[in-house]
Amino acid sequence: MPELPEVETARRILEPQLKGKTIETVEVRNTQIIAHPQVEQFTAMLQGQTVTKISRRGKFLTIHFKSHDRLCLHLRMTGRLLVIPEEEPVQRHTHLIASLSDGNQIRYLDTRRFGRFWFLRSAEEDTYTGQSKLGMEPTDAALSADYLKSKLAHRKAAIKTMLLDQSVVAGIGNLYSDEILFDAGIHPRAQCDTLMAADWEQLARSIAKIIRWGIDADDITPQEYLQGEGREYRNAAHLRVYGRAGQPCVSCKTAIERVLIGGRNSCFCPRCQRKI
Incomplete structure (x- = not known):
């Protein structure tokens, strides 16, 4: 997707x-x-x-x-x-x-x-697409630890599930949520209300960092885009956890694990992403 x-x-x-x-x-x-x-x-x-x-x-x-x-x-x-x-x-x-x-x-x-x-x-008001309900853009300078805490710190839901909530942060899906949580060192099953101040600070940094990385990694020419019929991107070879279940972690060599969270497959390193 x-x-x-x-x-x-x-x-x-x-x-x-x-x-x-x-x-x-x-x-x-x-x-x-x-x-x-x-x-x-x-x-x-x-x-x-x-x-x-x-x-x-x-x-x-x-x-x-x-x-x-x-x-x-x-x-x-x-x-x-x-x-x-x-x-x-x-x-x-x-x-x-x-x-x-x-x-x-x-x-x-x-x-x-x-x-x-x-x-x-x-002059038509957009009451159809749902864009008015979207949360902050992940690369917006105003996306901070305080913003994330105000939206999520009281929630008992898994942080992985909340990263997919488009009313909190717009544009993050299954792939980038896995990569963001790995970068932040946070277990995808960690409940939002258990995260500490340092976790929210790191998560805010990782969201912006990984999305910017994804945009840069996906940079292709119009010819490549057309040849791949809009399906070919360059990030696959550089993903650190998404789709890598059973393969060694790029940081510690521990096998990447996969769990089902909210109906979505989530890949993570059990050593680098601590349980809370």
């Missing part, structure tokens, strides 16, 4: 390709992906729009138009947004095609069809 660094990579790749381009025609091949408004209205309003920029909030992308209307998108588990020459064959699981003024097409591919689009008019 794309997390904040992967969505930010997509934004950085797509914005130069789309800025200044006009959407001439729109074909929705699967109406399931259109959350707001109705498909006919969605298609009619999207046609003729000229892109000015793309922004990101948490795991959401927003394409902004010259009209001040905007198109919001959440990739969910398997969504991919690509800019492809129109003469290229249409791949399987392509659910939306928008033809551009430069001869390219925006194509949305999604194997599991969980991704969603919302089209919002310039």
Whole structure:
């Protein structure tokens, strides 16, 4: 599932390709992906729009138009947004095609069809996407130990579960939560109300550090992004715990363990990440 660094990579790749381009025609091949408004209205309003920029909030992308209307998108588990020459064959699981003024097409591919689009008019309040409920960005300078404590210190839930709560910190998923907790030396099952002041300080540092690392590690060229169909990133070889169950810890050589927390697999080092 794309997390904040992967969505930010997509934004950085797509914005130069789309800025200044006009959407001439729109074909929705699967109406399931259109959350707001109705498909006919969605298609009619999207046609003729000229892109000015793309922004990101948490795991959401927003394409902004010259009209001040905007198109919001959440990739969910398997969504991919690509800019492809129109003469290229249409791949399987392509659910939306928008033809551009430069001869390219925006194509949305999604194997599991969980991704969603919302089209919002310039003066329309966003009561649809859920972005208004998102917590602080993980790289925001205001994300501090005090902020995390104010949100979580009274909770008895596992810290791993709370890192996935988008209303606390936006954009963190299963992969980066494992990497953040390893960097902070905190066991994923540690209850929030047992963490000490030093733990919150370290956690705040690790959140910003690991997300920034993820963004830098995912840096690829537009050609590489297209060749990998929006699925290929460079962080996999550098992950320290996620997906490494049974392999030696990069720090102490103890075998990485995997447990189920809140329905999610969590990988950690039992020696480097202390139980509280």
